[in-house]
Amino acid sequence: MFNYKKIAGIGFALLCLLVVLTACGSNQKSQVKEKQGETTTWDKVKEKGKLTVATSGTLFPSSFHEGEDNELTGYEVEAVNEIGRRLGVEIEFVEMGVDGMLTAINSGQVDAAANGFDITEKRLEDYTFSEPYKYSFGGIVVRASDHSGVESLEDLKGKKSAGGATTIYMQISEKFGAEPVVYDNATNDVFFRDVASGRTDVILNDFYVSNTAVNKFKDLGVEMSDIYYNPTSAGIVMKKDDGSIKKAIDTALKEMQEDGTLTKLSKEFFAGEDVSTAIENADELPVIELDK
Numbered sequence: 617m618f619n620y621k622k623i624a625g626i627g628f629a630l631l632c633l634l635v636v637l638t639a640c641g642s643n644q645k646s647q648v649k650e651k652q653g654e655t656t657t658w659d660k661v662k663e664k665g666k667l668t669v670a671t672s673g674t675l676f677p678s679s680f681h682e683g684e685d686n687e688l689t690g691y692e693v694e695a696v697n698e699i700g701r702r703l704g705v706e707i708e709f710v711e712m713g714v715d716g717m718l719t720a721i722n723s724g725q726v727d728a729a730a731n732g733f734d735i736t737e738k739r740l741e742d743y744t745f746s747e748p749y750k751y752s753f754g755g756i757v758v759r760a761s762d763h764s765g766v767e768s769l770e771d772l773k774g775k776k777s778a779g780g781a782t783t784i785y786m787q788i789s790e791k792f793g794a795e796p797v798v799y800d801n802a803t804n805d806v807f808f809r810d811v812a813s814g815r816t817d818v819i820l821n822d823f824y825v826s827n828t829a830v831n832k833f834k835d836l837g838v839e840m841s842d843i844y845y846n847p848t849s850a851g852i853v854m855k856k857d858d859g860s861i862k863k864a865i866d867t868a869l870k871e872m873q874e875d876g877t878l879t880k881l882s883k884e885f886f887a888g889e890d891v892s893t894a895i896e897n898a899d900e901l902p903v904i905e906l907d908k
Contacts, residue, residue: 658860661727666706667861669696669852670720670729673711674803676829677885678732691885692730695749696852698877702868713801714780718743721855728861732822734784734848738906744856746865748849749878750891753901754785755823756841757811757830764817766841769904775817778807785820788846788904794818804829805836812837822848824891831887847898 661667671679671693679690688709700707710726717729721743735745758764765771773793779786781798790796797816799807808830810816819826827840854861872878878892 654858656860657727657857658864661705661861661864666708667700667703667728668708668710668726670710670712670717670726671696671731672714672801673709674801675731675825676804676832678825679730680803691750691881691891692732694881694885695872695878696730698872698881699865699868702871703864711801715782715800718782718853721853724855727854728865729853732825732850733853735851736784736906739853742856744854744859744862745851746854746862747869748851749869749873750824750850750882751894751898752822752824752848752850752891753844753895753898754788754820754846754848755826756843757808757819757821757826757838758841759811759814759817760837760839761812763839763841764811766818766843769843769845769902772818776815778810778816778819779821783821784846784848784906785822787906789818789820791904791906805833808833808836808838822850824886824889828886828889845902846904847895847901849894 671688673679673681673688675690677690678692679688681688683689688711693709696709697707710720712720714731717726717731717733720726721729732750733739733745735748739745756766758766764775766775769792772789775789775794776797777786777789777794778797778799779789781796786796786798794817797810807816807819811819823840823844830838830840852865854865869878873892879890882889882891
């Protein structure tokens with residue numbers, strides 16, 4: 617004999633389950649729709665029509681002031697300006713010391729930073745980087761008179777190393793026992809004069825930046841050593857978010873790479889050198905591993 621009450625109970629339970637599943641399905645669809653309709657970080661940039669970028673304004677030839685109008689220019693400055701033109705947004709540069717740039721990104725003071733930031737595995741854990749727009753390797757600026765007593769990386773022990781507190785290059789010099797002498801946002805010539813006078817001994821930095829600047833200020837008593845290390849690639853740094861700003865910037869950078877714009881800018885600011893393409897035989901250079 618059929619138990620009508622039991623069947624009715626089962627039917628009611630199934631009906632309730634169907635209602636719940638339908639509601640869940642509708643809610644999921646609503647969430648997907650909501651997610652698809654979210655305003656991205658890039659949407660916000662486009663809405664205000666402005667991308668705010670931190671840079672030093674003191675690093676020749678990447679980001680510096682020149683001319684009667686003391687205009688901000690340089691390889692990275694002009695590359696970012698071109699990105700803005702192609703993406704249809706104004707670029708607003710905020711000048712600050714390199715040690716404050718990553719903090720400014722995290723706090724939302726700026727949308728990005730362009731100042732020769734090397735792309736490293738450690739930094740990729742905390743920040744988003746554009747595709748590389750500059751390739752180089754490490755170099756060392758020394759006194760012309762005595763080479764600062766540095767003929768190898770091991771000779772850095774006990775030497776006074778000038779630079780920013782949080783840079784990769786300061787970390788390398790400290791790893792070899794150098795004493796850090798920290799500068800806030802000084803220009804190249806200030807660094808060079810201090811090395812020449814003996815206030816400091818060395819400057820570890822990007823080779824192409826250092827070499828171009830040394831040639832510009834060749835009368836200040838410094839020169840490049842022949843010690844090379846750590847092949848690098850640099851990109852624009854951004855906060856880790858939805859990746860929408862990176863996507864937009866990478867699109868513009870790809871176009872600039874393909875149509876030769878980056879090469880043209882590089883040769884203009886780096887005395888004919890093309891830093892926009894990967895360096896041949898870079899893997900033959902020694903790599904100094906860092907703990908942080």
